[in-house]
Amino acid sequence: MPELRKDPVVGRWVIISTERGKRPSSFVVAERKSTGGFCPLCPGNEDKTPPEIMAYRPDGSSPNTPGWTLRVVSNKFPALRIEGDLNKKAEGIYDTMNGIGAHEVIIESPNHNEFLSTMPLKNIEDILRSYRDRIVDLARDRRFRYISIFRNQGEGAGASLEHPHSQLIALPVVPKRPMEEFAGSKNYFGYKERCIYCDIVDQELSQGKRIVAENSEFLSIAPFASCFPFETWILPKKHVSAFEQNPDWEYKFLAEIFSDTFQKLDRALDHPPYNYFLHTAPLNSQINEYNHWHFEIIPRLMRIAGFEWGSGFYINPTSPEDAAKFLREG
Amino acid sequence: MPELRKDPVVGRWVIISTERGKRPSSFVVAERKSTGGFCPLCPGNEDKTPPEIMAYRPDGSSPNTPGWTLRVVSNKFPALRIEGDLNKKAEGIYDTMNGIGAHEVIIESPNHNEFLSTMPLKNIEDILRSYRDRIVDLARDRRFRYISIFRNQGEGAGASLEHPHSQLIALPVVPKRPMEEFAGSKNYFGYKERCIYCDIVDQELSQGKRIVAENSEFLSIAPFASCFPFETWILPKKHVSAFEQNPDWEYKFLAEIFSDTFQKLDRALDHPPYNYFLHTAPLNSQINEYNHWHFEIIPRLMRIAGFEWGSGFYINPTSPEDAAKFLREG
Numbered sequence: 001m002p003e004l005r006k007d008p009v010v011g012r013w014v015i016i017s018t019e020r021g022k023r024p025s026s027f028v029v030a031e032r033k034s035t036g037g038f039c040p041l042c043p044g045n046e047d048k049t050p051p052e053i054m055a056y057r058p059d060g061s062s063p064n065t066p067g068w069t070l071r072v073v074s075n076k077f078p079a080l081r082i083e084g085d086l087n088k089k090a091e092g093i094y095d096t097m098n099g100i101g102a103h104e105v106i107i108e109s110p111n112h113n114e115f116l117s118t119m120p121l122k123n124i125e126d127i128l129r130s131y132r133d134r135i136v137d138l139a140r141d142r143r144f145r146y147i148s149i150f151r152n153q154g155e156g157a158g159a160s161l162e163h164p165h166s167q168l169i170a171l172p173v174v175p176k177r178p179m180e181e182f183a184g185s186k187n188y189f190g191y192k193e194r195c196i197y198c199d200i201v202d203q204e205l206s207q208g209k210r211i212v213a214e215n216s217e218f219l220s221i222a223p224f225a226s227c228f229p230f231e232t233w234i235l236p237k238k239h240v241s242a243f244e245q246n247p248d249w250e251y252k253f254l255a256e257i258f259s260d261t262f263q264k265l266d267r268a269l270d271h272p273p274y275n276y277f278l279h280t281a282p283l284n285s286q287i288n289e290y291n292h293w294h295f296e297i298i299p300r301l302m303r304i305a306g307f308e309w310g311s312g313f314y315i316n317p318t319s320p321e322d323a324a325k326f327l328r329e330g
Numbered sequence: 331m332p333e334l335r336k337d338p339v340v341g342r343w344v345i346i347s348t349e350r351g352k353r354p355s356s357f358v359v360a361e362r363k364s365t366g367g368f369c370p371l372c373p374g375n376e377d378k379t380p381p382e383i384m385a386y387r388p389d390g391s392s393p394n395t396p397g398w399t400l401r402v403v404s405n406k407f408p409a410l411r412i413e414g415d416l417n418k419k420a421e422g423i424y425d426t427m428n429g430i431g432a433h434e435v436i437i438e439s440p441n442h443n444e445f446l447s448t449m450p451l452k453n454i455e456d457i458l459r460s461y462r463d464r465i466v467d468l469a470r471d472r473r474f475r476y477i478s479i480f481r482n483q484g485e486g487a488g489a490s491l492e493h494p495h496s497q498l499i500a501l502p503v504v505p506k507r508p509m510e511e512f513a514g515s516k517n518y519f520g521y522k523e524r525c526i527y528c529d530i531v532d533q534e535l536s537q538g539k540r541i542v543a544e545n546s547e548f549l550s551i552a553p554f555a556s557c558f559p560f561e562t563w564i565l566p567k568k569h570v571s572a573f574e575q576n577p578d579w580e581y582k583f584l585a586e587i588f589s590d591t592f593q594k595l596d597r598a599l600d601h602p603p604y605n606y607f608l609h610t611a612p613l614n615s616q617i618n619e620y621n622h623w624h625f626e627i628i629p630r631l632m633r634i635a636g637f638e639w640g641s642g643f644y645i646n647p648t649s650p651e652d653a654a655k656f657l658r659e660g
Contacts (some may be wrong), residue, residue, distance in 0.1 A: 003649075007555040009514040010507075011528055013414045014555045015645045018652065056514055079645045093526070094554045148641050158633045176642030177340075184339040195421070203422045225337040225344045259433045277641060303488045311478050311607065312506030315345045315409045319333075322348065 002099025004173065012176045015099055040076075042164035043068070043110045052075040053104060054133060056126055066224050071107040072134060072168075078103035079169065086143060086172055100143055102170040106130050107163065114273065115153075116165050116262040124255035127166065131278065137246045138170045139283050146174045146282050149243075154273030157300045174282045181279060182291055190291035195239050197292030200224075205237075210324045213260040216251040220261045222320035222327070226244045228267060229302065229318035230327070232261060234295040241291040242281040264327040265299060272299040295329055332410055332429025336505065342506045345429055347409045370406075371493035372623045373398070373440045379621075380404040383434060386456055400456050401437040402464060402498075407651060408433035412551065416473060416502055430473055432500040436460050437493065444494050445601065446592040454585035457496065461608065465574045469613050476504045479573075484603030492551050504612045510619060519620035524570050527622030530554075535567075540654045541591040547583040550591045552650035552657070559648035560599060560657070562627040564592060568633045571621040572611040594657040595629060601631060602629040 003141040040048035043066040052063050054072040061067025074082075075319065080101030088097040109119060109128045116124065126288045147220050150164040152159040174182070188196040204210055204221050212232055213220040234257055240246050246254070275298050281291040308314050332347040373396040382393050384402040391397025404412075410431030411595035418427040438457045439449060448455065465477050481496040482489040502507040504512070518526040534540055534551050542562055545552040551566045564587055570576050576584070595602065607627050638644050 005555040007553075008518070010510045010528070011514060012555065012557070013643060014557055015643070016556075016649050017645055017647055020651050030659075091554075092537070093529050094533075148643070150641075171643070178641065180340045180642070184341060188338070199423050200338070203424075207422070223337040224421075225342065226346075227342070227344055311480075311508065312510070313343060313345070313478070313501070316346055319345055319346050319348050 001084065003186060004099050005106060006095040008093055008095070011179075012177075013171075014171045015079050020121060022060075039112055039161070039163050041105075041107045041161060041165060042082070042112055046071075049105070049107075050076060054130070054137075056130070059115065066110075068124070069110065070130055072130060073105050075103040075105050075109065075167065078306060080171070088279040092151045097172065100172050102138055102141075102144075102168065104134065104167065104168040106166040108166060109164050112163050115266060116164075117160055117266040117271075118163075119164075119259070121252070121255045121259055124258050125251045128251055128254055128258070131166070132244045134168055135242075137279075138168075139244070139286075141170070143172050143281055144170045146171045147280070148175065149278040151237060151276050152273075154271070154300070159273075175300070178279055178282065182282065182285075185290040185292070186288075195290050195292050196237050197235060197294065198320050199234060209321045211224075211326045212264060212324050213257055215253050215257055215260075217250050221258050222324040224320060226316055226318075226320045226323070227314035228298050229316060230265065230272075230299045230323045231316075231320075232297040232299075232327075234258065234267065234297070236294075239289070239292055241288045241293065242286040243278055243293040244280075245286065246293075261297070264330060265297070265330045267301055269301070269312030269325050274299045331414065333367075334427045334429050336425040338423055338425070340506075341509075341557055343501075343503045345409050345414050347429060363485060367427050369442055369493050371435075371437045371491060371495060376401075377496050379435070383459070384467075386460070389516055396440075398437075399440065399453070400460055402460060403435050403437065404407040405433040405497065410501070428563055430502050432471075432474075434464065434469055434498040434499065436464070436496040436533060438499065439494050442493050445596060446545045446588060447596040447601075449494075449589070451582070451585045454588050455581045458581055458588070460499050460573045461496070461498075462576075464498055465572075465610075468498075469574070469616075470643065471500070474500045474613055476501045476508060477610070478505065481606050482603075483605070484601070484630070486603030487497075487605050489603075508609055508612065510520075512612065515620040515622070516618075525620050525622050527565060527624065529570050531565060531567055541652045542594060542654050542657045543587055545583050545587055545590075546612040547580050547588040550587055552654040554650060556646055556648075556650045556653070557644035558628050559594065559631050559646060560602075560653045561650070562595065562629075562657075563645075564588065564591060564623065564627070569622055571617070571618045571623065572616040573608055573623045574610075575616065576623075591627070594660065595627070597660050599629055599631070602631060604629045610654070 002015055005014050005016055031294045046064040050073050052071050052073050055068040056070040059067045080103055082102050084098055084100050085095045086100055108252050109123055131149050138147055148169045184197045201219055210222045217237055219237055223233050276295050278295055280293040332345055335344050337345055376394040378401050382401050382403050385398040386400040388396050389397045410429045410430050410433055414428055414430055416427045416430055439453055461479050468477055478499045515526050531549055540552045547567055549567055553563050606625050608625055610623040
């Protein structure tokens with residue numbers, strides 16, 4: 001059983017997941033998975049993944065057969081286990097609980113060689129709707145406090161498979177970064193009676209210089225204090241605390257700004273490796289006045305060295321204003 | 331002038347240092363510095379670095395000539411500038427100040443091919459004393475709040491030069507990670523009237539299973555909630571809040587545990603790339619009951635993917651107990 005452990009000083013929870021199978025000695029020689037041209041996520045190989053949890057099948061085809069346009073399965077090597085109790089306990093001054101959670105893979109398209117920048121808008125809409133559908137389903141499980149949705153594009157961003165996919169991890173604790181955002185935005189609200197992200201949207205719209213893309217409902221910006229070159233956030237213009245609360249008619253606009261933003265990134269940076277992560281409200285506080293969901297996209301252009309790891313202090317060689325201009329003008 | 335910018339939500343300061351010289355388009359093709367076999371840090375090339383700030387010269391040789399055993403120079407491509415005022419100001423809801431600070435390189439040895447695991451103990455003692463000497467000197471500058479000392483070993487850890495060296499960055503703000511440790515340990519002290527790191531030392535000594543190395547004054551452990559495989563901390567057994575306050579006679583023991591720990595890491599993991607970072611008290615609070623200086627060593631064995639970046643939630647495939655055992659038994 002994987003184990004969740006809490007750092008006693010800074011309160012960060014960590015998954016110790018030794019069952020994923022690396023022995024200490026396996027780190028001595030760096031490994032690189034090779035699938036030898038075979039892709040377990042491609043149509044026809046449905047039996048090479050765990051059974052599907054959900055799929056979009058416009059042709060009404062049967063589960064675990066071809067015909068799907070999007071498919072959600074459990075991760076074959078899950079970091080957490082879905083069955084069991086949390087069994088929270090102390091080990092002296094330390095806190096621990098069982099590594100309970102869901103770890104799913106969202107197979108975004110039957111086409112192996114698609115990018116978010118090349119996909120039809122309908123396909124992107126479906127990906128975003130699948131995020132919502134899985135959140136709504138998993139939120140019913142009272143053991144969970146947070147649902148993390150993220151996407152790794154390219155080997156340089158840690159993707160072990162090429163086929164377009166996102167991942168979801170449902171957790172019994174709120175991870176550190178969303179917790180910090182929650183605390184920071186709550187604090188700001190207490191002081192100002194306004195959502196800080198709404199203030200960011202207002203200032204970015206009036207200044208214009210950090211805007212990457214925009215439509216009537218969404219804004220894509222290079223954030224003022226970007227940690228990384230070409231870091232980009234996508235936010236709803238109106239206040240919505242949890243992703244799954246966004247009205248259905250807005251998915252069209254969200255797909256549009258996704259497509260626009262990733263076209264700009266892929267054109268300007270020649271299909272960079274990147275990670276994105278959905279920041280949304282914790283499950284026990286889905287409607288509030290200070291959390292404001294958004295996606296954070298981090299192109300992986302630089303190696304992070306010791307100073308950044310150790311300090312949490314980032315040195316960014318590209319100003320957000322230059323990055324936004326370069327993306328806009330492509 | 332580089333600029334310091336504060337993330338308005340989570341309070342993280344970032345250096346926007348465009349003068350370091352990358353144009354947006356330079357990210358399109360990944361670069362790799364090549365020095366073509368020439369090392370600017372080797373003896374005889376003293377004129378290829380900025381003039382030395384300090385050096386250990388047992389033979390009494392002249393500054394900026396060979397004969398040194400350790401040499402400290404300004405970084406040729408500093409992330410911050412030493413001259414000027416902070417000029418703190420607002421840009422709407424955002425906070426910014428000039429990027430004032432010191433960025434120095436500690437050239438640890440005249441020998442190009444040395445590792446911490448191969449250096450004589452006297453050499454390691456000198457490196458650790460040079461950290462103290464630079465902190466004591468820079469702490470006199472009232473603009474600074476924190477002095478970061480770190481070391482990148484190997485290309486995989488972001489080192490751009492092979493020659494053994496550490497780096498120092500003096501900052502006008504306290505970086506996020508030390509600030510979090512400061513807040514967390516202060517909170518614990520308020521609750522328990524004890525230093526949390528002293529409690530960690532006690533529990534680790536009594537449990538034994540996460541100990542990597544030990545002598546009468548220092549302890550080296552795989553921390554309970556390690557984020558990374560083989561993450562290792564070196565702590566003084568007795569409470570000392572700031573690194574520079576450690577008594578001089580203890581350097582011998584600190585050098586010994588450094589040597590022991592890095593011999594174990596280099597033997598077990600075949601000279602892995604790693605980063606280490608000194609966590610010490612902020613300059614305006616050098617003596618307190620809750621901060622407890624320590625080094626955090628992070629071998630760079632895995633690629634960090636989107637989940638970790640976005641969430642601050644780490645999945646560690648090697649338990650600290652297994653890692654410590656593997657290091658102890660080699």
